[in-house]
Structures are given as structure tokens and as C-alpha cells.
Amino acid sequence: MLTPDIAIIPEHVAIIMDGNGRWANKRGLARTMGHSKGVEAVKEAVRTAGDIGIKYLTLFAFSSENWSRPEAEVSDLLGLLRRFIRRDLAELHRENVRIRVIGEREKLRGDILPLLLEAEETTRNNTGLTLVIAFNYGSRDEIARAVSRITQKVKAGLIEPGAISSEMIDAHLDTAGIPDPDLIIRTSGEERLSNFLLWQAAYAEFVFMPDYWPDFDRALFIEALKIYASRDRRFGGLSARPAAVVG
Template identity: 60%
Template sequence: MTMPEATTQERDKGMKTRAADVPAHVGVIMDGNGRWAAARGLPRLEGHRRGVEALRATVRAALDFGLDYLTVYSFSVENWSRPIEEVTDLMGLLKRFIRHDLRDLHKAHVRVKIIGAREPLQPDIRALLDEAEDLTRDNDRLTLVVAFNYGSRQEIAGAARAIAHKVAEGLLQPEDINEHLFASYLDTAGIPDPDLIIRTSGEQRLSNFLMWQAAYAEFVFLPMHWPDFNQQAFAAALTEFATRERRFGGVSAAPKKSKFLGGFRP
């Protein structure tokens, strides 16, 4: 994967090129690989392979647009119920993505952060995830958050369990618990909540993805399957986001007018 290089000025001064109407953090539910393949008479694995290509293009676009965070839903806890052959293929694609793309991500100053449960994973996969995080830890141009073996209900239950242990040990009092403390026990601690969540394939649900963090996110649902997602589709979603009026429960003073991205307008 060839990533656009950060300029010397951007690297040295930490400058951001994100326009005012571009979200800092975008989450993506990459849905529809299997349906894309079935519509073309191809095996599901080919849909997943093309999905990896779409992911590469999406990371490049996120760098071009100046996003700070991109979170992708790559494998859910529910995905283990798929046929063993498909799960094996998905694990193989993950390994190849990290082995082949990690160096380019690092050169482009992309930090990789993995969220989700690692204990059930095979040791070689855990080692690869650790390597990706360790190598890119100090990068600050874009944080690529990969939700792998992730489920938001499980994440929330785990945070509640950890806090309960702290209370039982006398390290926390019940009155200490508020939304900020609770968020610090989630997998995404230290990562800002997503401003925008994009889902492909026409489905309109979260499917156990960032349910706590998406409390005030905007949503864009696209009818295309994930392998067809590209920079133009990404730009269209960001253009739609730029028209949204985000009040966070308050009242706005004036209607919002979009002035998003100029040359990237589809």
C-alpha cells in the first residue's frame, strides 16, 4: 500500500490540513463484501480481498482529507459464527494486511491502535497486533483504529465489571462513577468519540459497533457494498456530514451552510 507522504513541515510542526467542516474522527462499518461477491458469481473470499483494497484506498483518502482518527470495524465478536473456512480466510487476510502494509503505514506516520478482545486470538495474531501498535506508537498524522474481535456490548460490560472490582476493593466510591470515568475504562479510552459513522451496503444499524461512543455521531448510510467504496464515496459522505447541524442537545444560532472540501466534491 502506497501512502501519501507527510510534508517535512507537517512532520516537524504537527500541522493539520483538515478543513473546518471535516470531522476529526470517522468510524466505518465495512459491510457487504459477501454480497458484492455473490452478485458477481465470485467466492466470498474474493469479496473480502476486494474489501481489503477498499480499506487501503480509504486510509489513503483519510490522510488526504486530514482526518485525525479513522476507526474501521474489521471483525466483530459475532463473526466467529461464520463458517470456519471463511473465518480462516479472514484471519489470513488480516495477517497479510499487517505484514504487507505495516511498513507503508509507518512511513506515512499512521499510528495503528487495535480495540477488541485479544485473549481468544491465536498467539501469532496477537503478536502481529502487538507489533503493529509498538512500531507505530509515536506516529501522529492519523490514528487508524482497528476494531478486531470487537463488540460494543462486551466492551461496555467489561468496563462495568472493571469499575465494580475497583469499588469492591475500595479504590472507587459509587459516587465517583460518571460518564467520563466510565469512558476511561472502555477500549477507546483516550480516543475522541466519532463525529461521523459511515456504513455501506444499505443496512441502517450499528451492529454492536461503538454504541457508547456514537451517542452524538452523525450517520451516513450508503447503498454500495464495501468493495465499491472509494475516495469519491468518502468525499460524498463527508460532504453530507458538512451539511448536518450538530446541536448536542442545545439550540443553534443559525442554519449551517456547507463549505466542504472544494476539489473533492463528487
């Protein structure tokens, strides 16, 4: 493990990988080139997280809203996902990475769902970094599906309405068993969550970086982690840090 000079290493980092298209446009390239370069940044982020000792890395790979993009771009994005899994799954497995996939699965067609399931099953018993891939994911949809499952259990008499709690909702989300993110990073200068981990982000720290995702390398990742380490996380309570002495 190669730990840089960072005071606090977050257990769970989530990243909104934004700016592939703008990266390409800025260089006069097709948007597909930005997505291809973005895959290289994904590999670098996974390596860095594993080296530093982060236990969970969640990547917003494809949102439920992304289907509205031009058909050619959607096809390209799906092709990149296919190639990433087919080419890199064996290496991730050797590196002891466990893959989890979150997002709505029932409407996925073709070979995408079998590939995602294969990635999960192949790496199920790995004990290193857990790489969470948010695919066909939207947080509002995730919460609605969780509520629907709980409602069905109430109707079946398995749960009393008064027993519903935040912990129970947690257990019915796609992220059940995964700790909430400590840090959420978004690249490209945008400063919003875009329907990503709305429930889980209740006490996350946010770092918004101006750099486009294809340029997100180890140095920028470490920079974001250092910003996180400088924050005073109070979780609604008082600061645990000693107060400054005013002379």
C-alpha cells in the same frame, strides 16, 4: 494534505465495512474475492483520511459475532488481516500512521494477537492519522468489561461508588483517549449499528450508503463527508446556524 471542497472535516470517522460477500455474489465470485477486494478499499480509505486531514479513522474489521461464520470464511478473514499487517505495516509506519486496536484480546489464539501488538508497538510514537482497528470487537462486551474493571476498583476501595461517572466509564473503555466519532458510515444499504461503538456513538452523525464496501473509493468517502458537513449538529442544544428568514 489534499483537502477537497468540504466545509467541515470531522475529527473522527468510523466505518462499518459491509457488503463484501454480497459484492462477490453479485458478480458470481467466491465470497473470499469480496473480502480481498475489500482490503483494497481499506487502503484507499486510509489514504483518503490521511490526505484530507481526518485525525482518527476507526474500521470495524472483525466483530465478536463473526466467529459464528463458516470456518473457511473466518480463516480467510484472518488470513487477510495477517497479510494486511505483514505487507502494509511498513508503509503505514512510513506514512506516520498510528495503529490502535480495540476489542477483546484475552481469548485470541495463535499469531493474531502478537501481530496486532506488533502493529501497535511499531507505530506507537507516530503523530499522523490514528487508524483504530476494531477486531474481535463487540460494543456490549466492551461496556461490560469496562464495568467489570470499575467494579473491581470499587471492591478494592480505590473508587467510591458515588464517584462513578460517564467520564470514568469513558476512561475504562477500549477507546480511552480517543475522541468519540463525529461520523459513522455504513456501506451496503444496511441501517443499523450492529453492536459497534454504542456508547461512543451518542452524538455521532450517521451516513448509510447503498454501495458495497469493495466499491467504497475516495469519491464515495468525500460524498459521505459532504453529507456530514451539511448536518446541523446541536448536541441537545439549539442550532448554531442562523434561522432561515421567511418572507
